[in-house]
Amino acid sequence: MNAIKTIVHELGGLVVDDVGFALAVVVWIALVWLLSDFILSPSPWVPTMFFVGLGTIVLESVMRRSRAAANAGDAIPPLPAPLQ
Amino acid sequence: MVVDWLHVWPTVLAAFLASIVEFVEALTVVLAVGAVRGWKSALSGAGAAIAVLLVIVGLFGPLLTRIPLQDVQLVVGGLLLLFGLRWLRKAILRAAGVIPLHDEVAVYARETGTLQSTGLASGPWDPVALATAFKITMLEGLEVVFIVIAVGAGGMGLLVPASIGATAALVLVVILGIVLHRPLSMVPENTLKFSVGVLLAAFGTFWVGEGIGLTWPGADWSILGLMFGFFLVAAVAVPLCRRCASAHLSVALRQASR
Numbered sequence: 616m617n618a619i620k621t622i623v624h625e626l627g628g629l630v631v632d633d634v635g636f637a638l639a640v641v642v643w644i645a646l647v648w649l650l651s652d653f654i655l656s657p658s659p660w661v662p663t664m665f666f667v668g669l670g671t672i673v674l675e676s677v678m679r680r681s682r683a684a685a686n687a688g689d690a691i692p693p694l695p696a697p698l699q
Numbered sequence: 700m701v702v703d704w705l706h707v708w709p710t711v712l713a714a715f716l717a718s719i720v721e722f723v724e725a726l727t728v729v730l731a732v733g734a735v736r737g738w739k740s741a742l743s744g745a746g747a748a749i750a751v752l753l754v755i756v757g758l759f760g761p762l763l764t765r766i767p768l769q770d771v772q773l774v775v776g777g778l779l780l781l782f783g784l785r786w787l788r789k790a791i792l793r794a795a796g797v798i799p800l801h802d803e804v805a806v807y808a809r810e811t812g813t814l815q816s817t818g819l820a821s822g823p824w825d826p827v828a829l830a831t832a833f834k835i836t837m838l839e840g841l842e843v844v845f846i847v848i849a850v851g852a853g854g855m856g857l858l859v860p861a862s863i864g865a866t867a868a869l870v871l872v873v874i875l876g877i878v879l880h881r882p883l884s885m886v887p888e889n890t891l892k893f894s895v896g897v898l899l900a901a902f903g904t905f906w907v908g909e910g911i912g913l914t915w916p917g918a919d920w921s922i923l924g925l926m927f928g929f930f931l932v933a934a935v936a937v938p939l940c941r942r943c944a945s946a947h948l949s950v951a952l953r954q955a956s957r
Binding site: 621631663665669673676677678681 | 784787788792834841842845900907908911912913916928929933935936939941946
């Protein structure tokens with residue numbers, strides 16, 4: 616039973632790390648779907664808007680997490696290499 | 700042919716890079732189990748998990764081809780988007796120093812310590828070693844299966860290139876594990892997660908877009924544009940997070956010192 620629980624937890628954890636972040640992505644997908652189906656006419660701006668929204672959600676989420684880490688005092692010193 | 704290659708090479712690359720990260724994590728624990736409790740039980744546990752995973756791929760892979768492509772693209776694309784953005788988010792936070800990097804040497808030391816503290820088995824098979832090797836291979840392998848099925852579900856015949864990418868990663872990690880006999884701490888895990896996050900987020904966005912009926916400018920070529928776009932978002936986010944974290948930290952420290 617414990618093994619099944621762990622597997623289910625791990626599988627859920629594959630796609631959901633931060634519930635608020637995952638929820639924002641899902642809501643954005645639903646919103647663009649509704650807008651593109653009922654309100655907006657097909658144009659290259661709709662997919663662009665879809666991407667920009669996702670990028671904004673990522674930015675907001677990492678900034679929020681950074682602020683929270685700093686407020687909790689657990690931010691570690693920045694690393695010298697840009698991606699490491 | 701251009702369209703085919705445009706789908707095939709990123710599929711192989713995404714599956715290869717994502718799988719290598721998962722296999723390296725599994726290898727660290729299997730190495731610790733083998734070194735402390737013996738190789739017979741460690742390799743048997745890992746082998747049994749791989750067999751179970753192959754059955755899962757054999758069952759669910761062909762089932763996906765029976766579902767209409769647009770539905771698969773929407774559901775799997777959505778999961779892939781969440782998965783890719785989750786990796787990208789974590790890689791940004793690690794690159795900015797907000798959360799610590801994954802350290803294979805530390806994981807190896809911790810696992811070795813835990814396994815040494817448990818009494819050794821008297822029989823030919825060590826249940827602790829078997830269970831530990833099985834569990835880690837199963838957990839990391841499930842992520843690989845998810846990645847293979849997700850990146851392979853975006854179009855006809857993409858499951859094979861995705862499987863090739865994952866198999867190549869497995870072979871490479873096993874060879875390196877046999878040759879080096881220690882955790883692969885030199886693998887730049889965060890850079891890999893960063894790249895895979897960008898790739899998977901781009902694929903996921905494209906497929907979800909197709910699934911909800913959006914018309915992408917430049918059709919399949921927009922996947923490249925999306926990759927560039929997500930890379931740009933991440934490149935902007937890392938310094939912003941660093942600045943944000945250090946600004947808030949210095950304010951908090953000033954307040955604490957008063």
